[in-house]
Structure formats: structure tokens, C-alpha cells
Amino acid sequence: MQQVAEVKPSRGGAIGEQTFADLLQPLIEPGFRLALAMLHDPQAAEDAVQEASFTAWRKVARMQDQRRLRPWFLGVVANKCRNARRKKWVAGVSLGLPEHLSVVSAEEPTLRGTDLRRAVSRLRHEDRLVVVLYFYLDMPLEDVAAVAGSSVGATRARLYRSIKRLRPDLSIQEALR
């Protein structure tokens, strides 16, 4: 039942508003892109990032190593997305998405985009997170593992399995290009 890592910060004092803004602002856009790809809903994505930012305000000052802020913040965003999707799960199942989707059959680019988004949305949260971080946020596997709270080997295995589900006809090497 391993889930997204939310590294517990150490005890410490508060930080100023300007410092907080300087630390957080560069993380909002990647956080939003992550949430958008996890939730497929811009408004819900902004809500998830906003909630994650409130969490960051409460906890960022207590973080011992602020170089870990980016993976930690993205992990918080991912957790907010998981909760948001749980809340709208009933709505999700009513979409009637087929169990197996081909993402390579459509010629038209928009249709292909729709198919790929649907295929990604069918992945489990943990698999979807790894795919989005690696392919959409272009993060190296080590950073993806840090956000996912898992080892690099386990993250690689999860990514390969997800690729096989998304593009069963592609070899792993082709897909990783």
C-alpha cells in the first residue's frame, strides 16, 4: 500500500511571506501541469495546487533540506489529486470508458490526444503519476522516484508496466525516446 511520499519536515521557525513566495512560485506551474494531467480538469487542477500551497505554507519552514522542496511539493499535489479523484469517482465510472483503448489507431491528432488522455486516466493513480512525471513533466527517473516515494528500480518497473498498457505495440526503447 505504498503511496506518494510526503517527507515529514523537521521542527523550525516560520519564514517570511516574500521568502515563501520566492520558494513556491517556481513550483506552481509544474504543480499545475501535474494536477491537470492527473485530473484532466483545469479548475480541479488549480484547486489541487491551491490546497497543496496551503499545506506548503504550513510546513515549508520546517523542512530541513529545502532542495527537497520540489519533489515534496509535487508529492503533496499528487496526494491532493488522489483525494480529488476519490471524491469524483462516481462521476468517473459513469463515463463508460472501454477497458482497453488503442491510442495509435486514430489518425487525427485531436482524437489521438483524447485517446491518450483516456488511456492515461485508466491507469492506477501510482502508475499515472509516474507516467505524467516522466513523460509530461520530463523529470529524470531519480526525481520521479523521489516524488513517488519509491526506489528508482521500482519506479522504472512501474513506468515500463504503464508503457506496456498505454502502447502495447511499442518496445520499451521506442517508447522512452
Added chain:
Amino acid sequence: MSLRRDTHSAFDEIAPSMAGLSERVVQTVLTENSSRHRRKRLMFRVRGPLSLVAVFALIAIVAAGLIGGRVIHDWNLFHNSVPAGDSYQSQVAQLEAVPLRIPTVQSFLDCQSGPYNSVGSYGSGPVYGDGGTASSNDWGLYFHLDAYAETKVAGPILVRALDLYTRQPVIFIGQYAAGPAAVSDTFDGHTYDQHPELLLNTSTSDKRFTSHEFVWPFVDGVPKSWSGSTGWQIDGIGFSEVFLVC
């Protein structure tokens, strides 16, 4: 096109303009924080009288709890619905003797997570597992998880887990941890014994944080060398379930 480019174009299609987003989000946090400060100042002015009311309320709650607890205790004794100690221990021993059915996985491509219930929790029931957050230390990773049930489960519930590749047991710490303690580790400022089992009972459910009927928040741990995939077996009187987390 590559999967990376396809993914970019698929999600960029639905991405709105992000101009001003960072400033808006940060500003909302800071504004909300200021209003919380104002609320705190208001609270300070009424804190004196409120604290008196709180003290009286606390006394009333404690008194009610003591009286109510005594009544419930007597009621339970009268109806004898809880198994006797010896009987309970023998049930635990019976569950510990159940062989582990967690499969061996040869390749990570063979490992499929699940089964899941209708709301995405792990397990086939009557006890399910939900994920939570993780913390790391020098030894490994600790996960704050929940086991839950929506119906009363009679007798003890035994949870055991293994790393699917190394076959090393997943360890448990905290109030529900059971079985012989092998080593101890310091986590989150406290030293805990690491146990190989989790022992639950519907009478020890802790419902503080979730809406499930019976909930057991617990902490499990894996060493740094873990493979990332674990198998779980939950045994109770009359049921046994296995699920994989890959």
C-alpha cells in the same frame, strides 16, 4: 511521434493559459493566512471566558465518559460478547498458523496490483487497505496506512506482508504491531520495535480520521533495499485474503 511528444500534445491541448497563475495561488495563500491571523486575534479576546466554559465542558465529558464506560463495561461483562482471553489467544495462534499464500513474482512485468474494491482500496474484503503518506529515515521507508472494514469482523484479524521479490517481511510499528520484535529503529523521534505482524480487532478500531465503520491507522516499514512491490495477506476467522501492491 514518440510517447513523450504525444503526451505533451495530449495534455497541452487541454491546458489553459498559466499566465498569472503562480502569483494568484501564492497571493491566495498569503491573504488567507492574514485572515486566519485576524481570526486568531479575535479568538484571543474571547479566549478567557471560553476557556472557563471549556473546563466545565471537559469535566462534564470526563464524568460522562467514566459513568458511560462503567455502564458499557458492565453490559459487556453481562453479555460476554468479547471472547475470553485464552480463547482469543488461541484464535490468534490459529491465524498465525495459516500458511502465507502470497505468490512469488518472477518479473516485475508479471506483477499486477490488486484486487481492489469498488472504491479503489486494496483487498477483496471484508478488510481493505488504503494508502497514505511516506517518511524516510536511514533504515528505510515508513508508510502511514489504513486498514478498514465496513462490517463487524468477529475475532482477531492478522495482517502479514512480504516484499514480493526479496521475500523479506514488511515490518510494523505502533499500537497494532504484533509478533516477536526483531530489531528497533528510531522513527519520527521515537524508538519503536519492528514487528512482523499487525493484529487488529473491531473493538480496537480508531475512527478519528475517516468515515469507515472500523478503521485501524497503522505504520509499516520497508528497508531501503526493498523492491517496491509487496504482497499482503489478511487472515481472520472464516476468511483469508491476499492482495498485491506493485
